[in-house]
Amino acid sequence: MVGTFSAPVSSTRFPLTVQAIQQALESEIAPGFAVGIWRKKEPSQFWLGAWGNRRVVPSRLPVSVDTPFDLASLTKVVATSVLAATLVDRGWLRWDTPVASILTQFSAQDVEVRHLLSHTAGFVAWKPYWQALREGLTHSGLADELEKVSVKIRQARMRELILTEVPDEKPGTRVLYSDVSFLLLGFLLEEVTGRSLDRAVRDFVWEPLGLREFQYRPGHQPSEIIAATEDCPWRKRVLQGEVHDDNCWAMGGYAGHAGVFGTVNGLLKFIRSLVMDRFLSPRVLAEMWTPVAEPAGCGRTLGWDTPSEVGSSAGQHFSRRSVGHLGFSGTSLWYDADAGVAVAMISNRVHPSRENNRMKEFRPIFHNAVRTDLLQF
DSSP states (O other): OOOOEEEEOOTTTOHHHHHHHHHHHHTTSOSEEEEEEEETTSTTEEEEEEEEEEEOSSSOEEOOTTOOEEOGGGHIIIIIIHHHHHHHHHTSOOTTOBGGGTSTTOOOTTOBHHHHHTTOSOOOSOOOHHHHHHHHHOSSOOHHHHHTSOHHHHHHHHHHHHHTOOOSSOTTSOOOOOHHHHHHHHHHHHHHHTSOHHHHHIIIIIHHHTOTTOEESOTTSOGGGSOOOOEETTTTEEOSSSOSOHHHHHTTSOOSSSOEEEOHHHHHHHHHHHHHSOSSOHHHHHHHTSOOSSSTTOOBOSSOBOOOSSSOTTOSSSOTTEEEEEETTTEEEEEETTTTEEEEEEEOTTSSOTTOOTHHHHHHHHHHHHHHHHTTO
């Protein structure tokens, strides 16, 4: 594994990038940002930067490059998708394995693992399962009471709910980004590995890669070192050190679609390991990062996204051979295989409220700035 030394994302080397971040802070797009940049041609060099605050309510605490953030749906790539690929590499799973052959209570016989990974299984985008858990497992409906229910019971109830889901459309005919697919995939991976999902990801992915920067349920760390997210109306507190996603929190803090906390340095180490350390075989890595054939024109790979032709969050300079993902909390990770460039940007744009939706307009501005700066050296 390649060693690492880091240098700051400074206004000298990255003037447009720093300017974009500073303008984002002034415009209150997010309270704080951490940024990481890596180039394959300089494998031991990371550029890292942090600006703003990891918390502003009830008091201000600054961001550093070591601040763990709630990575939200980046969980789908740094945990679930790569775990699935690892099991394919080991021969424990196939991309075309029918889900019902492993989760026998699941009724849709034509849904395969590849459909779940590429968001082509035909499921709806999202459902408020947390409400069903709150109502079914507590007398009061209060978050404090649900929190006292064992994680084992909460996970089992969520599994029951997910296994009753039926696709709205024939698998492989339409792309619809779906947390439901990744919740189901998480339970399938548990069945294959014989471990809870958080343990399986740790044992089969993070520990072999030496990634100590990632974790589900970071309860062993002081919560104040972690970037805060929402002032949650139903949990009745500012969330700091607990997952923002309501469904994931209700089921105990780990899931296939959300739950991972991590640092910007960890995201770069993760990408570099996939690209350079042959953690996955070249065949399986290529399969994971190739857009699926059906439906025609699908921009999804097996677990990852690719830049859209118009209005991509990755901006104008990432090639068609780029892969990446976004997270609801204000996170993103992109890797351009043609240029050998990885860019990670994590923020707490949902702090103190998820109603702040201006991150969408900022993402392409930021990525354009980074790629333009990189042209200068």
